[in-house]
Amino acid sequence: MAIVTDKSKRWRVIAAHLSLIALLVVTLFPFLVILSISLRPGNFASGSLIPPEISFEHWRLALGMSYQGPSGELIEPDFPVLRWLWNSVKVALMTAGVTLLLSTTAAYAFSRMKFRFKSQALTALMLLQMFPAVLALVAIYAIFDVIGTYVPWLGIDSHFSLVLAYAGGIALHVWTIKGYYDTIPVEIEEAAKVDGATPWQAFLYVLLPMAVPILMVVFLLAFIGAIIEYPVASILLKEQNNLTLAVGSKLFLYEQKYLWGDFAAAAILSGLPITVVFLLAQKWMISGLTSGGVKG
CATH class of the missing domain: 1.10.3720.10 (MetI-like)
Structure with missing residues (x-):
């Protein structure tokens, strides 16, 4: 026998799912902003959430590795x-x-x-x-x-x-x-x-x-x-x-x-x-x- 779910209950389920998705977005948004800043070239806090160019220069410095700058100079990490x-x-x-x-x-x-x-x-x-x-x-x-x-x-x-x-x-x-x-x-x-x-x-x-x-x-x-x-x-x-x-x-x-x-x-x-x-x-x-x- 098929179980029929009334329309009000279906709307409550949809509203609950939408609320969970909204909570997830609000929770993850600050992390995504920080991740975006860490992948941008240069040290700028402003910009689009999706960086137009991906750069791992900040991650190299964080992991203790050096890299070559735009002018060919060797940039060493400043902090351990x-x-x-x-x-x-x-x-x-x-x-x-x-x-x-x-x-x-x-x-x-x-x-x-x-x-x-x-x-x-x-x-x-x-x-x-x-x-x-x-x-x-x-x-x-x-x-x-x-x-x-x-x-x-x-x-x-x-x-x-x-x-x-x-x-x-x-x-x-x-x-x-x-x-x-x-x-x-x-x-x-x-x-x-x-x-x-x-x-x-x-x-x-x-x-x-x-x-x-x-x-x-x-x-x-x-x-x-x-x-x-x-x-x-x-x-x-x-x-x-x-x-x-x-x-x-x-x-x-x-x-x-x-x-x-x-x-x-x-x-x-x-x-x-x-x-x-x-x-x-x-x-x-x-x-x-x-x-x-x-x-x-």
Whole structure:
């Protein structure tokens, strides 16, 4: 028997599809503009979306390769973009790892343990998260400047100090993971303890595997937040070879000369690690959700 769809429902389906297409166009349009600028000869921000002439000069410089200019001169790259990209990935991976370690253990304490002032501590964490890190830039610089006199590898112009500064923003992740822990029955861990598991083993081998989806979400958020962060990195990193890509890209836009094409190529490169990590983490998120939904 054929199913007849009424006309109003068909129009709703068409409207939904058109809305999704419009949202996709609005989302992709800034990326297409940046891609167009990176493929134009010269460093000009204005022009048509489809460049009349395709040039890879900006991409060569971004990838550390030289090329011959219009007059036959050899043009060398001015900035180590690939090194900045590696610095960004390194800092983001370390930040995501430290954030995951601290937030999972802290969330377990708030979710499963009983101690005094627990609710007040959770409220304080949320209140502290309301203030952006920009308001504490002077304090962050002063703290790490003093620490650097005693522990040089945790002072100014160190990636480890940057990771430590980023690790201070785990309050929201603690709340997120705690909420997920609260949905997992405590009886599962108690059953593991009856079988002889220690509290640490119950946490590591029972609770964490069931929380893989939310752990991947927190890892992604911490990774993306660290790789695109600018204010804190701009005050803690000084030497050119130690800069992250977000901070180093600012050097393309100095007074009297804006290298928009080089800046656009570097901006697109900065999005590649986020895309790769998201695709890899998405795979683990799906496997965690499906394995957690099977009894047995």
